[in-house]
Amino acid sequence: MALLDTIEGPASLRGLSDERLRELAGEIREFLIDRVTASGGHLGPNLGVVELTIALHTVFDSPKDRLLWDTGHQSYVHKLITGRRAGFDRLRKAGGLSGYPSRAESEHDLVENSHASTALSYADGLARADALTGTTDRAVVAVIGDGAMTGGMAWEALNNIGGGPDRPLVIVLNDNERSYDPTLGGFADHCARLRGGDADLSVFEQLGLTYLGPVDGHDIPALREALTRARRTTGPVIVHAVTEKGRGFAPTEENDLDRGHAIRPMDRRTGRALSTSSGPSFSAVFGECVTRIAAERPDVVAVTAAMTEPTGLLPLRERFPERVIDVGIAEQHAVTMAAGLSMGGVHPVVAIYSTFVNRALDQLLMDVALHRRAVTFVLDRSGVTGDDGPSHNGMWDMSVLQVVPGLRICAPRDGARLAELLDEAVSWEEGPTLVRFPKGATGPDIPTETVFAGMDVLYRQGALDVLVVSIGALARVALGVADRLTDLGHGVTVVDPRWVSPVAPGLCDMARRHRLVVTVEDNSRVGGVGSTIAQALRDADVTTPLREFGIPRRFLDHGGRADVLSLCGLTIEDISMAAAEDMAVLDGRERDPEFAAGLRGLTGGASASTVRSDTEGKV
Numbered sequence: 001m002a003l004l005d006t007i008e009g010p011a012s013l014r015g016l017s018d019e020r021l022r023e024l025a026g027e028i029r030e031f032l033i034d035r036v037t038a039s040g041g042h043l044g045p046n047l048g049v050v051e052l053t054i055a056l057h058t059v060f061d062s063p064k065d066r067l068l069w070d071t072g073h074q075s076y077v078h079k080l081i082t083g084r085r086a087g088f089d090r091l092r093k094a095g096g097l098s099g100y101p102s103r104a105e106s107e108h109d110l111v112e113n114s115h116a117s118t119a120l121s122y123a124d125g126l127a128r129a130d131a132l133t134g135t136t137d138r139a140v141v142a143v144i145g146d147g148a149m150t151g152g153m154a155w156e157a158l159n160n161i162g163g164g165p166d167r168p169l170v171i172v173l174n175d176n177e178r179s180y181d182p183t184l185g186g187f188a189d190h191c192a193r194l195r196g197g198d199a200d201l202s203v204f205e206q207l208g209l210t211y212l213g214p215v216d217g218h219d220i221p222a223l224r225e226a227l228t229r230a231r232r233t234t235g236p237v238i239v240h241a242v243t244e245k246g247r248g249f250a251p252t253e254e255n256d257l258d259r260g261h262a263i264r265p266m267d268r269r270t271g272r273a274l275s276t277s278s279g280p281s282f283s284a285v286f287g288e289c290v291t292r293i294a295a296e297r298p299d300v301v302a303v304t305a306a307m308t309e310p311t312g313l314l315p316l317r318e319r320f321p322e323r324v325i326d327v328g329i330a331e332q333h334a335v336t337m338a339a340g341l342s343m344g345g346v347h348p349v350v351a352i353y354s355t356f357v358n359r360a361l362d363q364l365l366m367d368v369a370l371h372r373r374a375v376t377f378v379l380d381r382s383g384v385t386g387d388d389g390p391s392h393n394g395m396w397d398m399s400v401l402q403v404v405p406g407l408r409i410c411a412p413r414d415g416a417r418l419a420e421l422l423d424e425a426v427s428w429e430e431g432p433t434l435v436r437f438p439k440g441a442t443g444p445d446i447p448t449e450t451v452f453a454g455m456d457v458l459y460r461q462g463a464l465d466v467l468v469v470s471i472g473a474l475a476r477v478a479l480g481v482a483d484r485l486t487d488l489g490h491g492v493t494v495v496d497p498r499w500v501s502p503v504a505p506g507l508c509d510m511a512r513r514h515r516l517v518v519t520v521e522d523n524s525r526v527g528g529v530g531s532t533i534a535q536a537l538r539d540a541d542v543t544t545p546l547r548e549f550g551i552p553r554r555f556l557d558h559g560g561r562a563d564v565l566s567l568c569g570l571t572i573e574d575i576s577m578a579a580a581e582d583m584a585v586l587d588g589r590e591r592d593p594e595f596a597a598g599l600r601g602l603t604g605g606a607s608a609s610t611v612r613s614d615t616e617g618k619v
């Protein structure tokens with residue numbers, strides 16, 4: 001029987017010799033390589049923390065001792081040790097194991113948000129709470145990567161942890177020298193000096209923490225010794241563990257781009273991705289376009305928060321290395337620094353995942369918009385991303401950012417529109433602009449039938465009954481809805497306004513001429529483009545009823561993108577069903593069950609009213 005099969009919880013590790021623990025590490029590595037190459041996921045980060053996680057679970061007593069994983073993408077080994085081996089068959093699939101710590105899964109998981117650099121603040125709060133309640137019999141341990149340590153929050157926490165009265169708190173710095181790319185900046189340089197043994201004093205000691213290390217993060221006895229010393233220290237202590245991202249699997253060890261940070265399913269023998277090639281991604285099209293623009297305009301530079309490759313900026317960096325600025329995991333700094341660049345005569349293109357721009361709302365509002373700086377924001381992974389769960393869906397950007405005065409927002413529906421709109425965005429010098437698009441392939445371009453008041457009309461059939469306002473990437477769904485409604489005998493117009501905020505002036509006029517307006521967006525319904533259009537119609541005294549379709553105000557569990565969209569009711573069937581019901585009411589027919597059943601037959605949909613409610617909680 002494999003040793004791993006006998007591990008049912010951290011208690012199963014007790015009494016195992018160092019030799020047996022090493023054997024277990026080998027089995028865990030083999031297990032991870034086997035499962036994660038098949039499912040996709042964060043292979044490299046987890047291969048790097050196998051010994052570290054085993055050592056932590058032998059020295060500390062989780063869940064009594066509080067173990068926190070910063071970002072959480074490196075928690076697979078922790079999951080294996082805490083009895084979740086079987087779940088790896090459905091890693092990141094709907095209803096299966098989450099790719100991050102999850103309180104619903106285990107009492108060993110305390111936090112699950114997966115936005116970086118938060119663990120030290122949680123840990124400081126837990127340690128303070130223990131001090132305030134007189135709890136002295138448990139430890140608080142936070143594991144944080146060298147990349148996550150580049151985030152401002154981590155330093156705000158350190159300032160508090162080191163400066164106050166001695167409260168026991170163990171920080172493990174998992175230093176693998178990489179975020180995706182090699183970690184850059186003064187802190188990375190300091191870590192290099194510490195690793196080389198030529199730093200007289202660690203910056204941590206100067207902040208009031210005890211520094212232990214550097215320790216070989218793959219040597220279980222050495223790790224156990226350092227962690228045991230840390231546990232016995234009365235005040236805050238940092239253990240500097242040096243690890244190798246992607247260790248033990250040739251394709252991740254040899255991947256100089258990111259050491260297999262977040263892999264797609266791959267053939268484990270060859271290391272080649274099991275291709276599901278469906279054409280270029282939005283990120284790739286953006287990368288190509290921004291490189292072209294930069295070649296034409298020497299004032300254009302790109303800014304990334306430690307995500308050069310995933311945001312599509314590699315081609316630009318290859319061509320103009322000095323014109324891609326990687327600031328580390330520091331979205332707030334990225335945004336205000338971009339304002340400074342713009343004040344200095346440069347046009348910055350700040351490429352961030354939608355979910356991470358939440359961090360920098362204040363900077364965008366006050367430092368960029370109030371100063372009317374011409375900064376272009378490019379939000380990748382907008383809308384439903386799916387696999388990474390609740391924290392990674394880019395479903396709030398338009399709700400949060402439509403409030404910013406002077407910010408112009410566009411949502412390209414395909415690759416051709418992305419190219420056009422990025423050009424327009426970068427040419428606008430009066431203030432900030434924002435281009436948002438989803439994860440994945442652009443798909444074939446969706447042609448424009450005609451242009452009306454600067455908006456793309458994508459479909460026009462019959463009488464002026466239903467106006468479908470299609471926002472960004474859901475254009476294909478909007479066109480499917482148009483087909484269904486046409487089949488039901490309604491006249492339909494589908495319009496893509498391209499620039500969604502502020503509301504296009506011609507839209508109110510168009511809405512006035514129709515009997516029903518339907519808006520379709522992959523953003524939260526609350527405060528989304530639909531609700532802004534509703535407000536604009538009211539302000540313009542347009543009485544045409546409007547129905548908004550968007551993501552309900554819930555945290556969405558992980559799962560495939562199509563499944564999650566379907567749970568949100570963002571399908572052709574559900575939208576056409578609801579619109580047809582509304583048209584029936586407008587036609588004077590009552591909402592009787594027989595009529596609704598007949599409609600369901602025609603549209604193929606579930607009852608839309610069951611999937612659109614906006615209640616708190618998870619789908």
Ligand SMILES: Cc1ncc(C[n+]2csc(CCOP(=O)(O)OP(=O)(O)O)c2C)c(N)n1
Pocket residue numbers: 045071073074114115116144145146147148149174176178179180245261305306307329331356359
């Ligand atoms: C606020 C925020 N920005 C960006 C990311 C995307 N991201 C996830 S992991 C990662 C690199 C993390 O590096 P590190 O903490 O050193 O962990 P490693 O993967 O090297 O173990 C980045 C940039 C994030 N999760 N949160």
Ligand SMILES: CC(=O)[C@@H](O)[C@H](O)COP(=O)(O)O
Pocket residue numbers: 071073114261262310381385388439
């Ligand atoms: C942990 C984290 O935030 C990233 O690694 C993220 O999981 C990457 O997502 P994509 O795979 O969509 O680039």
Ligand SMILES: [Mg+2]
Pocket residue numbers: 145146147148174175176177178179
């Ligand atoms: Mg790292």
